[in-house]
Amino acid sequence: MAKLTAQEPPLAAAVSSSQSRRLPPWVTTGALLLPTYGWLTIAVFIPLLAMFAFSFLTATPLGNKPIVFTLKQYRAFIDQPYLVGVGLSSLLIGFWTTFVCAVLGFFAALALARATIGKTKETLLVLILLPFWTNGLVRIFSWTMVLREGGFLDYILHLVAPQAGSIGFLYTRPAIVVGLVHGYLPYMILTCYIALSTIDDAIIEAAVSLGARWWVVLYKILLPMAAPGLISGAVLTFVPVIGSFMEPRILGGRVGVTMGTVIEDQFTQAFNWPLGASLSFTLLAVVLAIFATFSGVLKRGSVA
Amino acid sequence: MKTLGRFYLFAILAFLYTPIIVMMAMGFNESPLYQLPFSFSTRWYVALMGNTGLLTAGLNSIIIAVITAVVATSLGTVASVALSRHTFRGRSLLQLLLLPPIAIPWLITGTAMLIFFYWSGIGRGMHALIIGHVALAIPYVVIVVGTGFKTIRADLEEAAMSLGSTPVHAFYSVTLPLLFPSILGAALFAFAVSLDQFVISYFLATPGYTTLPVQIYSAIRKGFTPEINAISTILLLGSMAAILIFARFAKPGENRDPR
Numbered sequence: 001m002a003k004l005t006a007q008e009p010p011l012a013a014a015v016s017s018s019q020s021r022r023l024p025p026w027v028t029t030g031a032l033l034l035p036t037y038g039w040l041t042i043a044v045f046i047p048l049l050a051m052f053a054f055s056f057l058t059a060t061p062l063g064n065k066p067i068v069f070t071l072k073q074y075r076a077f078i079d080q081p082y083l084v085g086v087g088l089s090s091l092l093i094g095f096w097t098t099f100v101c102a103v104l105g106f107f108a109a110l111a112l113a114r115a116t117i118g119k120t121k122e123t124l125l126v127l128i129l130l131p132f133w134t135n136g137l138v139r140i141f142s143w144t145m146v147l148r149e150g151g152f153l154d155y156i157l158h159l160v161a162p163q164a165g166s167i168g169f170l171y172t173r174p175a176i177v178v179g180l181v182h183g184y185l186p187y188m189i190l191t192c193y194i195a196l197s198t199i200d201d202a203i204i205e206a207a208v209s210l211g212a213r214w215w216v217v218l219y220k221i222l223l224p225m226a227a228p229g230l231i232s233g234a235v236l237t238f239v240p241v242i243g244s245f246m247e248p249r250i251l252g253g254r255v256g257v258t259m260g261t262v263i264e265d266q267f268t269q270a271f272n273w274p275l276g277a278s279l280s281f282t283l284l285a286v287v288l289a290i291f292a293t294f295s296g297v298l299k300r301g302s303v304a
Numbered sequence: 305m306k307t308l309g310r311f312y313l314f315a316i317l318a319f320l321y322t323p324i325i326v327m328m329a330m331g332f333n334e335s336p337l338y339q340l341p342f343s344f345s346t347r348w349y350v351a352l353m354g355n356t357g358l359l360t361a362g363l364n365s366i367i368i369a370v371i372t373a374v375v376a377t378s379l380g381t382v383a384s385v386a387l388s389r390h391t392f393r394g395r396s397l398l399q400l401l402l403l404p405p406i407a408i409p410w411l412i413t414g415t416a417m418l419i420f421f422y423w424s425g426i427g428r429g430m431h432a433l434i435i436g437h438v439a440l441a442i443p444y445v446v447i448v449v450g451t452g453f454k455t456i457r458a459d460l461e462e463a464a465m466s467l468g469s470t471p472v473h474a475f476y477s478v479t480l481p482l483l484f485p486s487i488l489g490a491a492l493f494a495f496a497v498s499l500d501q502f503v504i505s506y507f508l509a510t511p512g513y514t515t516l517p518v519q520i521y522s523a524i525r526k527g528f529t530p531e532i533n534a535i536s537t538i539l540l541l542g543s544m545a546a547i548l549i550f551a552r553f554a555k556p557g558e559n560r561d562p563r
Contacts, residue, residue, distance in 0.1 A: 026392065035382060047421070273419060
């Protein structure tokens with residue numbers, strides 16, 4: 001501050017002269033925003049439009065092949081019936097992951113909000129959120145160490161019951177769900193916790209003193225009040241899960257065929273980019289529909 | 305009820321950390337086939353020192369993360385000034401436009417980038433990775449710095465200006481120092497976002513230029529040794545450290561964004 005005062009006199013003179021030719025406010029605002037939004041336009045918005053255009057081509061335009069437009073890529077679900085099964089399997093994995101996350105996450109948030117205080121609460125919250133910010137691929141890889149035959153799960157089982165067979169379930173659909181739940185549970189706990197931490201203790205005390213049993217408190221007070229957190233947690237779990245491909249690939253093996261892995265294959269193995277683009281865009285339409293449906297709740301629950 | 309709650313939280317933490325700890329422990333296990341019982345060895349860390357493929361990819365990851373942190377923090381902070389301090393038409397639309405990079409599944413964004421970059425001649429490789437990573441990190445920077453702005457009173461800047469400071473000078477000498485912890489936090493955040501990014505990198509990397517997660521993914525699919533555990537352990541500890549330092553600058557509970 002002392003430095004500021006020392007510089008004042010010459011600056012005051014400069015201000016009076018510059019004030020007359022100061023730029024209109026929209027120019028400064030525009031100049032501040034242009035780099036960021038220019039960058040996002042080139043890196044995200046135009047690519048999404050380009051993908052939309054690409055989804056109407058007959059084939060990947062390599063070399064001198066003529067560019068022909070078609071709607072056939074969007075008929076893929078009819079022409080290749082196996083895709084319907086793949087789509088259903090993606091939705092099923094999405095529902096199971098979201099459901100397990102919601103149940104585990106709600107009670108974890110409840111325990112965090114009501115059974116811990118002060119420093120313990122803060123430490124626990126940091127510990128729960130920490131894995132969320134580490135590499136998702138490495139965490140999925142970690143599960144193969146636990147779930148495979150003769151892995152950590154079997155090792156623990158054989159310590160207790162040496163004669164038992166293997167309970168390792170790597171390369172199954174439940175394995176995919178376990179890995180995905182591990183990935184998105186911290187987020188669900190956070191959104192539910194934010195909703196639950198606003199509940200006034202007096203409301204619960206009042207209900208209990210009027211004779212409400214614990215399940216009535218849970219069903220009539222806690223669940224409705226946590227609903228915005230549960231819904232935003234559910235949306236923000238379901239959306240990335242139906243677009244996942246690395247998790248089903250690593251934990252699902254042969255049974256891990258989902259929309260995500262089919263799209264990945266179009267770009268890395270089959271080189272059918274137009275089909276990949278139309279499937280990607282269909283997925284995007286589903287995602288946008290979900291966001292539009294829950295935009296009210298998301299606005300209140302997640303964007304402070 | 306309280307005991308039950310604490311026990312349940314302990315179980316949740318066990319679920320979250322068991323696979324990570326098992327993975328880390330396996331990096332110190334002698335057996336190349338991950339066989340138990342455990343016998344301590346540092347051979348995989350020694351082997352890692354000679355694995356140029358993984359080490360080069362790791363170095364690429366760090367270089368890209370540093371560039372992403374610098375570029376995204378500069379651009380995002382500048383945009384955050386306008387979004388937090390100026391009022392203009394279309395501001396809420398612009399704030400909404402920050403969401404697609406965060407909210408749309410990366411598979412979709414990544415394949416879209418691949419198509420456009422290929423089509424427009426931008427191509428793949430290091431520059432493409434930087435374009436993609438910066439775009440993903442910018443929204444987080446704007447949100448983190450924007451949260452910082454909310455804690456600084458706008459009238460401090462006005463006070464400086466009424467005492468004869470120019471707007472630019474008032475910003476540099478009053479607002480920026482107060483904002484510095486948020487900016488540093490945002491930079492660490494951008495660094496972590498880039499370091500952990502796999503999906504976008506996967507579509508934009510070339511066989512000659514990959515990042516560590518892409519290299520790990522292809523190793524997982526094509527056969528691997530516990531060297532992967534060793535480098536994964538280093539990667540996890542690195543990003544955990546970055547996030548814990550970040551948490552000191554900005555409270556993690558206040559940045560409520562997906563992924």
